[in-house]
Amino acid sequence: MKKLTLLLITFSFLFILSACSQEKTKKSSDSSSAASRQTSETPGNFNFDSKTVTLNSGYQMPVYGLGTYSLHGKECKTSVTAALNNGVRLIDTAHAYGNEKEIGEAVRSSDVPRKEIFIITKLYPDQFSDPEAAIEEALDQLDLGYIDMMLLHHPGNGDVKAYKAMEKAVKEGKIHSIGLSNWYIEELEEFLPQVDTVPALVQNEIHPYYQENDVIPYIQEHGITVQGWYPLGGRGHTQELLNDPVISKIAEHHDKSSAQVILRWNLQKGVVVIPGSSNPEHIKENTELFDFELTDDEMMQIHDLDRGEKHDWY
Ligand code: NAD
Numbered sequence: 001m002k003k004l005t006l007l008l009i010t011f012s013f014l015f016i017l018s019a020c021s022q023e024k025t026k027k028s029s030d031s032s033s034a035a036s037r038q039t040s041e042t043p044g045n046f047n048f049d050s051k052t053v054t055l056n057s058g059y060q061m062p063v064y065g066l067g068t069y070s071l072h073g074k075e076c077k078t079s080v081t082a083a084l085n086n087g088v089r090l091i092d093t094a095h096a097y098g099n100e101k102e103i104g105e106a107v108r109s110s111d112v113p114r115k116e117i118f119i120i121t122k123l124y125p126d127q128f129s130d131p132e133a134a135i136e137e138a139l140d141q142l143d144l145g146y147i148d149m150m151l152l153h154h155p156g157n158g159d160v161k162a163y164k165a166m167e168k169a170v171k172e173g174k175i176h177s178i179g180l181s182n183w184y185i186e187e188l189e190e191f192l193p194q195v196d197t198v199p200a201l202v203q204n205e206i207h208p209y210y211q212e213n214d215v216i217p218y219i220q221e222h223g224i225t226v227q228g229w230y231p232l233g234g235r236g237h238t239q240e241l242l243n244d245p246v247i248s249k250i251a252e253h254h255d256k257s258s259a260q261v262i263l264r265w266n267l268q269k270g271v272v273v274i275p276g277s278s279n280p281e282h283i284k285e286n287t288e289l290f291d292f293e294l295t296d297d298e299m300m301q302i303h304d305l306d307r308g309e310k311h312d313w314y
Pocket residue numbers: 066067068069070092093153181182203204228229230231232233234235238242257259260274275276277278279282283285286314
């Protein structure tokens with residue numbers, strides 16, 4: 001009798017174990033099919049409900065933010081404050097912009113908790129010879145405890161060494177995610193085999209007149225998030241792009257501005273946007289991107305505007 005009871009208990013245990021493992025397999029296959037659905041339906045795997053993307057590093061990053069190139073001193077602080085007050089949680093800076101200090105100050109004086117804000121900064125090639133010191137300098141200038149994302153600003157002598165220093169800083173908890181800027185297909189093919197960590201982000205020039213339609217899918221197929229700089233064409237070029245008849249007509253149809261249409265076009269391609277502005281109205285306008293959707297035909301009309309016209313040398 002004792003033996004029979006023991007046998008029954010063992011059988012019941014095995015039965016429960018097998019049921020649990022089937023449930024787990026089902027759950028993971030459910031979630032993996034949901035993930036693949038999301039990948040095929042939303043380029044870049046963007047989540048339009050939370051307005052974020054989960055990076056390959058596991059961290060979440062907002063899909064729109066504020067670019068801060070050319071913003072300095074008080075203007076920089078008030079622009080970042082205006083952005084934070086309007087719900088922007090992603091700020092892009094760089095050592096080369098000379099404004100990390102102001103950005104750190106604006107973030108620290110904001111009511112928004114630090115952990116809700118995502119800061120990107122970059123190491124410039126003239127810092128690659130002593131990357132450890134450059135990383136410490138960025139941490140010191142920003143003074144925000146850690147850096148959410150650090151990029152190498154351009155390819156250059158010592159870039160692999162600098163990247164390895166960033167990998168080490170990730171292990172030490174000083175930086176959460178790392179990536180590259182101004183790396184295109186050829187540069188990525190040469191660079192990626194030399195490093196251990198697949199970049200979480202590549203930030204390149206992308207706008208309707210320079211679309212990188214070959215580069216974007218290449219980067220995304222590697223599980224890397226794409227971010228576009230000069231989304232509105234960059235300084236000196238915005239007026240032509242914002243007044244483009246095709247974009248203006250689409251904007252009129254949706255009762256949106258041309259800037260909003262261009263930013264939305266990027267998001268629907270899975271490209272994170274960081275328009276630059278010091279104008280609080282424009283900063284707010286550039287966040288209102290989620291109450292309309294461009295049709296396939298409108299996406300195609302903008303696709304046809306590509307003229308391979310780079311607005312900067314790198
Ligand atoms: P941009 O294409 O974002 O255009 C900025 C211009 O557009 C400004 O003059 C601004 O006043 C105007 N603007 C912004 N919103 C507007 C709106 N709603 N309506 C009308 N005009 C509007 O150019 P940018 O700021 O130079 O680039 C964006 C960001 O990309 C930079 O701030 C910087 O953070 C980053 N960037 C990175 C690199 C790199 O090498 N990685 C190079 C350049 C820029």
